[in-house]
Amino acid sequence: MSSDAEKKHLKKYTESVLETIRGVEKKKDEPRSQLIAKRDFVIHQNDVHIEIKEGDDVSHVPERYWQNLKTENVI
């Protein structure tokens, strides 16, 4: 491979990596999308007790309970 071709390839690769990093950073900076409760619900497990009211943003609820919230039609 000629030196020019090599440089061109390296530049393209570098740009690709930077693009990926920028994408990740952008996603990180975006505000977390809101999850709004469609109905009241209470999570009570061990030391966790979370009372959810209809209209509450539940994005702060630990992710391990999201499946419960889906099953219960809360989100």
Added chain:
Amino acid sequence: MALSDPRGIYGVHSVTPYNRKTGEFYGILKVLNGSSLNVEGSLVELMGGSSKFPWAVETGELKVEMSLKISQFEDFLFELFLGKAPTQTSAEAAGNVSTLTSVVTGVLNASTGIASVSAKSGQSASLKFAKYVIKYVSATTVDVYAASDVDAARGTDWAYQTDLLKITASPLTVTASTATEIPGTGVEFTGGSGVIALVAGGVATFETRPINSGVSTVRIGGLANQTMPEFGAIVIAQKRSNGEMTELDCFRCLGSGMPIGFEKNAWANAEIKVKAFYDSAKDGVFDLRYVKATS
């Protein structure tokens, strides 16, 4: 020679049933209120004609019945009078939590429900003598109920929340493959391995036992266990202050049924009717031995 002291039988010391085949003792009954042997005979009169009095009298049947009045409930009594010997479990240093059993499908499920119940680590001192019911509340929550609060204050307490004997203040959340403590019971349940989706109406039950020095359990009334075994019984009167002792050995006895009393502020007291009858090998019904010890 002067007259001997009158012979008396005073009180009851013990009743010892024994296996007629092996001769081994089942155990001993000492908390007794009585164990009288009643040998009741009848007299058969010859009546007829104008005489208002019998022409003759002969002896009729003799019935031998022992009335066993006890205030202790040993395992062997269940075998002798209710047809099934209890299963004994040795001391349980960490108590016991039974297997979760489904009553109505919908709660117990290894994938979509509660997979199991177990003692919570470090909380065996809170295990109670109790029977619990876990009931569906919603697709991912349950409530827990307890049959009795007799032992509710052992270790960490629980208290009834409703007249329907619910003990959970809030429905408990079931999450996949995660343990959820049932507050105050020393027990936790573990969610199934899949997406939890309990079914409406689902009910499951389990029992717990506290740390103990031994356990007896027996199920009475099984069709295969409704035959009571014949047994022998040795009844001993109380040892008298003048050295008199009396022993009765009934070779062949049979009893059926035993009351198990739960009376207010009173010890359970059972009166069991036992029939004693002829033993052809010994050619008799019972032996009586009497002795007046002189030293």
